[in-house]
Amino acid sequence: MPNKDLNNPIKYLGNELDYIKKVLQSESWSATGGNWNQELEKAFARKIGTRFGVALNSGTSTLHAAIEAAGVKPGDEVISPTITVMMDTTATLHANAVPVYVDVDPETFTISPKDLERKITSKTKVIITVGIYGLSPDMDPIMKLAKKHDIVVIEDNAQCFMNTYKGRIAGTIGHMSSYSFENTKHISCGEGGIILTDNEKYAEMVRKVGGHGFKNLKAEEGRIRLNADIFQNPDYKRHDELGWNYRLNEFSAAIALAQLERGEELVNMRIKSARLFIDVMADTDYLIPQKVPEGYTNSYYTLGVLYKGEESIGVSWSEFRKAYVEAGGDGIYGAWSVPYLEPMMTERKYVKRCPWVYEKIYYEPGLCPAAEHIQKQLMQFKTNYRDMKLAEMKADILRKVIKKFS
Numbered sequence: 001m002p003n004k005d006l007n008n009p010i011k012y013l014g015n016e017l018d019y020i021k022k023v024l025q026s027e028s029w030s031a032t033g034g035n036w037n038q039e040l041e042k043a044f045a046r047k048i049g050t051r052f053g054v055a056l057n058s059g060t061s062t063l064h065a066a067i068e069a070a071g072v073k074p075g076d077e078v079i080s081p082t083i084t085v086m087m088d089t090t091a092t093l094h095a096n097a098v099p100v101y102v103d104v105d106p107e108t109f110t111i112s113p114k115d116l117e118r119k120i121t122s123k124t125k126v127i128i129t130v131g132i133y134g135l136s137p138d139m140d141p142i143m144k145l146a147k148k149h150d151i152v153v154i155e156d157n158a159q160c161f162m163n164t165y166k167g168r169i170a171g172t173i174g175h176m177s178s179y180s181f182e183n184t185k186h187i188s189c190g191e192g193g194i195i196l197t198d199n200e201k202y203a204e205m206v207r208k209v210g211g212h213g214f215k216n217l218k219a220e221e222g223r224i225r226l227n228a229d230i231f232q233n234p235d236y237k238r239h240d241e242l243g244w245n246y247r248l249n250e251f252s253a254a255i256a257l258a259q260l261e262r263g264e265e266l267v268n269m270r271i272k273s274a275r276l277f278i279d280v281m282a283d284t285d286y287l288i289p290q291k292v293p294e295g296y297t298n299s300y301y302t303l304g305v306l307y308k309g310e311e312s313i314g315v316s317w318s319e320f321r322k323a324y325v326e327a328g329g330d331g332i333y334g335a336w337s338v339p340y341l342e343p344m345m346t347e348r349k350y351v352k353r354c355p356w357v358y359e360k361i362y363y364e365p366g367l368c369p370a371a372e373h374i375q376k377q378l379m380q381f382k383t384n385y386r387d388m389k390l391a392e393m394k395a396d397i398l399r400k401v402i403k404k405f406s
């Protein structure tokens with residue numbers, strides 16, 4: 001039975017409360033006038049190692065803004081992998097672009113460069129690479145293909161923080177990189193996100209797409225009301241781009257900044273937790289952790305595992321999960337459906353957005369066989385323990401469950 005004295009200590013052990021108080025006492029609670037978004041953007045970009053950061057209100061609005069900033073037009077193709085969440089697809093559809101799905105490597109669960117090469121056409125404008133469960137894909141061949149075909153690469157790092165690929169920090173390899181600050185993420189403020197890039201034009205455009213298209217938004221400047229004499233003049237024309245309101249409020253920015261200050265600590269706890277579970281799994285031939293190739297590090301948003309217990313010990317995915325939960329373990333998440341088999345896609349709800357683009361676009365089961373196969377086997381084990389004793393206790397419960405089935 002779980003020890004009732006142990007629990008998951010609250011996340012907000014740093015400067016969060018102090019910063020929120022400062023926002024409350026300040027003039028502006030919006031990014032249009034306050035300084036907290038600015039601080040967060042500068043600190044996040046500095047931490048990862050890019051020139052610009054543009055904070056927005058989710059890791060989906062960042063993806064949409066980045067796709068728009070890349071110059072995608074209706075009918076252009078945006079490639080994304082198939083072991084991922086729906087939001088790479090929705091962001092693509094919000095730009096009236098066509099999602100093109102690429103299969104995954106069955107061991108790393110990340111986008112397959114070989115299948116990617118097959119799927120590139122003259123209409124491909126963007127490749128979204130997803131760092132799944134905290135691990136980046138094989139970026140070198142992807143960047144080579146992107147260069148050859150003049151394609152913009154957006155790293156979707158919603159599930160990554162400070163993991164590395166061949167010595168480079170994830171987020172510094174693609175042309176733009178997108179992060180989420182949703183509740184479960186390494187750095188969290190409930191909801192939020194940020195785009196990182198070295199490209200000034202992309203940064204400015206992301207800001208405009210996310211900020212009502214105000215013309216005085218710049219790559220490094222999200223505040224639009226700095227010069228009241230100009231801004232309040234009735235002759236002033238404000239908008240030179242079509243934008244949405246994707247701005248991050250100052251409270252959320254302040255919390256994300258406080259979380260970022262403890263970024264290393266937060267990611268290290270996930271890595272330590274994952275290692276505890278990986279050690280336990282080494283005693284089995286049916287719990288196979290996500291492969292971390294030589295030269296990569298994983299930031300373990302969750303611990304992704306292939307479950308082969310049906311064949312090996314005659315225990316189904318659901319039976320194993322039930323046994324672990326009943327013994328006091330935390331709920332194991334399955335992988336999300338491959339995006340093109342979600343009802344929104346099979347029922348073609350996207351067609352009405354832009355019928356002339358989507359009329360003849362259909363997606364069928366079997367499109368990405370490796371992803372469809374492993375999706376049913378994947379298990380995600382929780383790693384965001386803030387008390388290592390609790391993580392050890394859960395890993396021990398897993399050990400006992402494995403023993404029971406052996």
Ligand SMILES: Cc1ncc(COP(=O)(O)O)c(C=O)c1O
Pocket residue numbers: 057058059060061084085087088130156157158159180181182191192193
């Ligand atoms: C890989 C990936 N991309 C994008 C998103 C979307 O982020 P948000 O929930 O902040 O919109 C998520 C969040 O769940 C994610 O895991």
